[in-house]
Amino acid sequence: MEILAFGVTADERPLMERAFAGDHEVRCLDVFLSEDTAPIAAGYEVVSTSVNADLNGRVLRTLAAGGTRMIAQRSTGFNNIDLEVAGQLGFTVGRVSYYSPYAVAEFAWTLAMAVNRRIVRASNRTRDFDFRLNGLMGRDLRGRTAGVLGTGKIGEAFTRIAHGFGMNLLGWDVAQNPACVELGMKYVEKDELFAAADLISLHVPLLDSTHHIIDSAALRAMKDDAILVNTSRGGLVDTDALVSELRAGRFSGVGLDVYEAEAGVFFLDKSLDAVEDDTLARLVTFPHVVVTSHQAYYTRDAVEQIITTTVANVRDYLAGRRSENTLVPRL
Template identity: 70%
Template sequence: MEIIAYGVLTDELPLLESAFRESFPGSLPLRCLDLDLDRYTAPTAAGYEIVLSSVNDTLDAEVLGALADGGTRMIAQRSTGYNNIDLHAAEQLNLTVARVSYYSPYSVAEFAWALALAVNRRIVRATVRAHEFDFRLDGLLGRDFHGRTVGVLGTGKIGAVFARIAHGFGMRLLGCDVAENPECRALGMTYVDRNELFAEADLISLHLPLLPDTRHVVDVVDVAALATMKDDAILINSSRGGLIDTDALVDALRAGRLDGVGLDVYEEEAGLFHLDKSLEVMTDDTLARLMTFRNVVVTSHQAYFTRDALDQIITATVQNIRDHLAGRSGDNTLVRPGPHRW
């Protein structure tokens, strides 16, 4: 039995290979590819019992069917999110599916704050100028976060860490979630509905999973979102790109609204993020337009990308495989294992 991994990043490769050598010495050969998994690359998985997928892979019914036909019996997703996997199709095909339900919340929360500070203090623009020996301060005016209001949409593990950092800045905390987090309450957070959060917050950070109910939670149709934000509010998204209607966001920016935006994710990032597109024509008009705004900072889905988080992701992935081989379900199992073929 062999394992194939897709979307493996350069810095991830040695960590992944080392962990699998130690965990499965000589028994489970691992092949790592930097390709994303989709309908075109699925044939490369033929003969591999276990597929390690990433969040940018496409695992719809067609791709899963091709994998099952090629002998794959398990999908081990190396991320918390799994909205890219058709779980119903996987169940029908008798495929085991597991994810990583937990990794360092500090990695994402700290990066969200890095985006917020970069946007507020115009760090990117200042750095570009400095490299050209232009040391003027024109256009670099920011604001103190201290004493201002932060709105945290989604107060789970990552949102709670983000709120704790905000508390350290001395900010007023507003939260919105289906369930209140006692840890956030202890920080002095006031829970409000989305309308009030969007209307009152100077800084808004999104920490929600991407579900049918949360898709485009930020748009211009919903009166609780872009239409009611303060004109000088800052919007940060380090969770899932689909939480924001990007076309609506571009319209708001063109109208001169919002002080700045920091995005580590984009709703159409598959096939773009984690890849070098510098020598190609950018055919995504929305993303190209978004990148023209000087008050927008875009990074390539790297908030999770710390050594600590990768170690935890790889450790959980190894355990998911062990659970599957033992014929048991673990805490990370999304689709229960079926009968083994080996």
């Protein structure tokens, strides 16, 4: 069988081809699955997609009409898939329920340290042979307070690093993680965490209950010199509200690897296009804000785990098996 994989980067392609070798052929495309590209999948029983694919009802009906029966999503998140329509159409949908949490946690800390120590500004200056220190002053993190929203596997990995820095630990989640409690984390209500934390990192999934969990009220409750980091999902943060607070001179630094309107922008070269998103255009102008293109997961270790799991999901589908990765089972 030949499998069609959308949204495959140049780095991923050899890993994909190697992982499927001996079982199936895989055709890798760098374009993302959307209403415009869905017809390409005609004749492919199994399609693999990336997190920025758009699997709305119309796309799913196009895939079904073309003979696709299985969708293997190469990500943990699946808010881009209309699971109800997928079930009605008889699709099997699988995802990657787990991969290296250290990839994301370490990148969250990379963003935190980059904005705290003004690394991007310093690098840009030295490229111009400007070696002044004005405006580059950061803060020690030891003894300060880290607030972690979401203490699952990634949140726990982030917390362990914070503990290594010697920080006080505050957490919020629907359930406490004993490993975080063992590290000295105190679980509190969100408002208390927002008010007390010097560094806030987001590690909750995007659900109806967490959409814009960082809204105007949450932002106003935070310290004026707090650092905010989001490596989870863009929709957790009300970006317009964040821009308003930044314009008012608040926050020591903000590191964002995700953006709520990133679909159709992130993972693409838009350098020669007119900027249509005024909010994003304004966001990247702040000198103490670092925006990256949803790359926190992008280590060789994590990507290899994602691809290995994707191969296993395809095997399970062909064998009629379910696993913890099955979102919509085969009818």
